[in-house]
Amino acid sequence: MTTETSARVPSAVRRAIFLIPVLCLTLLSAFLAAEAMGGPRTALDWVLVVLFTANLGWLALNGWQVVLGFVLHCLGSKAAPPLEVEASRIDVSVPPCSRTAVVLPIYNEDVTTVFAAVGVMARSLARTGEVDRIDLFVLSDTRDEAIWREEERAYDVLLAETGGKAGMPQVFYRRRLDNAGRKAGNLADFCTNWGHHYDFMVVLDADSLMSGDTIRRMIRLMEDNGRIGLIQTVSHPVNRETLFARIHQFAANLYTPLSVLGLNFWSQEDANYWGHNAIVRIKAFMAHCDLPVLPGKAPLGGEILCHDVVEACLMRRGPWEVRLLPELGGTWEELPGNTIDYAGRDKRWCQGNLQHMRFLPAHGLRWPGRMHILMGIMCYLSAPIWFAFLVLSAGQLILGEERGGYGLLTSGLFNPGAAASAMFALTLTLLFLPKVLSIAAVMADGKARRGFGGGLSLLASALLEQVFSTLQAPVLMAWYSRFVASTLAGRIVAWDAQPRGDRGVGLGEAFQCHAGHVILGLVMAAAALLVGPVLFWWMSPIILGLVLSPALTSWSSRRSIGLLARRLRLFLIPAETAPEPELREMAARAAPTLAAGSALRPALPPRGLIPMIPQSLIRRPLDQDTVDAD
Structure with a gap:
């Protein structure tokens, strides 16, 4: 099957190939659970039975998606996504015909790191050739005066390096006086006031x-495909050095590729938007992505918090195509450095995704978009479903209401029945097959294997990652x-600035945050012992993860342990x-301390004037734009 033949496979067939096995596995799990009891x-x-079926259905969806990705990976170029093939053939040295803004919305961030990244991207773009039609924007929503003053100084330093130099893109900075709408409002403000100067914006x-190479390829794809409104890339986590972050970086780089290949197989022109590392057609975005106010009160109603998947659904309803590039490369992001910051980020995302339940029945949405919304909701709803299943199953055993001495919790391992054994085997398969396939795909590819430090390092790291994730799973x-x-x-979650960097967590903070988990683990251990040692040992990984959570959080947040793992060639x-x-x-550039810069900065392009005049003619003090309304 050639790439062209693969591209002609109807979307309905692709989605049937994805959904029918998932539905069959879900029904099978319901049948086996009922039979086991x-x-x-x-x-x-x-x-x-309902709880178990919901859990296994969610595992089946994710597992089968990885299986599809593995098949596509094995087929290689024969099944490569056509847009990906087109991107690989683009000559990035050919100047773009359109105008593009690369925008970085920020809010109380680490200034040194942000402006180092802007400088790196500016120089990377300059290496690709002519960049007169590409500008970079730092869009600040910072409220802390000390931080935004530092942003201004950092901007001055960056201009001293790049401003006015031949072959370099222009870099602009503006700070909003009113940060209504958070990031979505920040982007809306940019589009309203300056978006008409540009055809596309790369959202970071x-x-x-x-x-720069990736940015240029994305621009050309948008120029050559007039029906596409948004292209989402897959960004790879990098740059963190605590043990926690290194483990999660390793897992994301190892296990994500097959999953997104499978996701792209069935979603096609109905892909999802993850809010960053994507290129957007501004005309389509402004015409269709005005966020609605959801009915009811916050947190489930009111202003939409997680805007990305909603914007993808609205753009597709437009109708503009939304595409995913699973293998483009050249796009990265960073992860929180410890368990507590990781959970804090997910607390906001959890509320934002649950809020989408109010948007789910919106008129005119295509069903793949509704599917993306449901998957986002299930990322968090699956946790209480598992928890309820564990508690009720244990309660059934403690109260002696199970028949034959076994409940669903222990069926398959201690129950000799065929249905129970099959249920147990299906659960293990759905849990571990995606990881096994991902490891096999990398082990079979010499270049990919060397990227993870070689076969031995890869296998050792995967084994240790599984131990760590097993212990951390009950905490999450x-x-x-x-x-x-x-x-x-x-209860409404505060959407404050996200902690970044390799922050260590002391034992005191860890015990304070995990006290409830330790108590829960001890209660579960006591309850399991009431039934007998069989249930206790069966639940020991859950109990151990909860009881040891303070020590595990503190220990894994240490940068020294992460660097030691790197020296041992683990989690590369x-x-x-x-x-x-x-x-x-x-x-090399993120570390140096910023020096004080000049007093003058180039203004943002005037709202009624396309910014193609020389930079020297649009320089003026920005003090009036950076003074609080107070």
């Missing part, structure tokens, strides 16, 4: 980095269950073993 007889039995996060399950419950109870990723020029430059 000897037939549900009580209301509790039926609740457990404060921790994003993108190569408990946290996400609490996040879901608090959101449904009406391709960005470390063969870093691209932008990553090497970013590592």
Whole structure:
């Protein structure tokens, strides 16, 4: 099957190939669960079957998506996404015909890192050739005066390096007086006041980095495909050095590629938008992506918090195509450095995704868009479903209501019945097959294998990552269950600046944050021992992860342990073993302390004037733009 033949496979067929096996596996799990119990007889039995089926259905969806990705990976160029093939053939030295703004919305961020990334991208773009039609914008929503004054100084330093130099793109900075709407409002303000000067905008996060080569390829794809409104890339986590972050970087770089290949297979022109590291057609964005106000009160109603998937649905309703490039490369992001900051970020995302339940029935949305919304919701709703299943199953055992001495919780491992054994095998397969396929795909490719430090390093790292994720899973399950419950109870999460960097967590802070987890683990251990040692040992990974959570959080947040792992060649990723020029430059430039800069800065392009005049003619003090309304 050639690439052209693959492209002609109807979307309906692709989606049937994705959905039918998932539905079959979900129904099979329901049948096996019912059979393992000897037939549900009580209301509790039926609740457990429903909970187990929901859990296995979610695992089946993710697992089958990876299986599809593995098949596509094995087919290689024969099944390569056509847009990806087109991107690989683009001559980036050919100047673009359109105008593009690369925008970085920021809010109380680490100034040195942000402006180092802007400088790296400016120089990377300059290396690709003519950049007169590409500008970079730092769009600040910072409220802290000390930070935004530092932003101004950093901007001065950057201009001293790049401003007015031949072959360099122009870099602009503006700070909003009113940060209504958060990031979505920041981008809306840019589009309203300056978007008509540009055809496209490359949307980044404060921790994003993108190569000039990738930006140029995305621009050309948008120029050559007039029906596409948005192209989303897959960014790779890099640059963190705590043990926690290194493990998660490793897992993301290893396990994500097959999943996004499978995702792209069925979504096609109905791809999702993740809010950053993407290029957007401004005309389409302004015409169709005005965010609605959801009915009801916050947190589930009111102003939309997680805007990205909603904007993708609205743009597709337009109708403009939304595409995903699974393998483009040259696009990176960063992860939180410890468990607590990671959970804090997910607390905001949890509320934002649950809020989409109010948007789900919106008129005119295509069903793949609704599917993306449901998947986002299930990322967090699956945790309380698992937790409820564990608690009710344990309660069934403690109360002695199970038949034959076994409940669904222990069926398959200790129950000799065929249905129970099959249920247990199906669960293990859906849990571990995606990881096994991802490891096999890398092991079979010499270049990819070397990117992870070689076969031995890869296997050792994957084994240790599995141990770590097994211990951390019950902690995240408990946290996400609490996040879901608090959101449904009406508690509003503060959307403050996201902690970044390699922040270590002391034992005191860790015990304070994990006290509830330790107590939960001890209660579960006592309850399991009431039933007997079999249940206790069966639940020991969950109990151990909860009881040890303070020590594990503190220990894994240490940068020294992460660097030791790197010296031992553990959790290596391709960005470390063969870093691209932008990553090497970013590592070299992020550390130096910023010096004081000049007093003059180029103004933003006037709202009624296309910014093609020489930079020297548009320089003026920006003090009037950076004074608080107070």
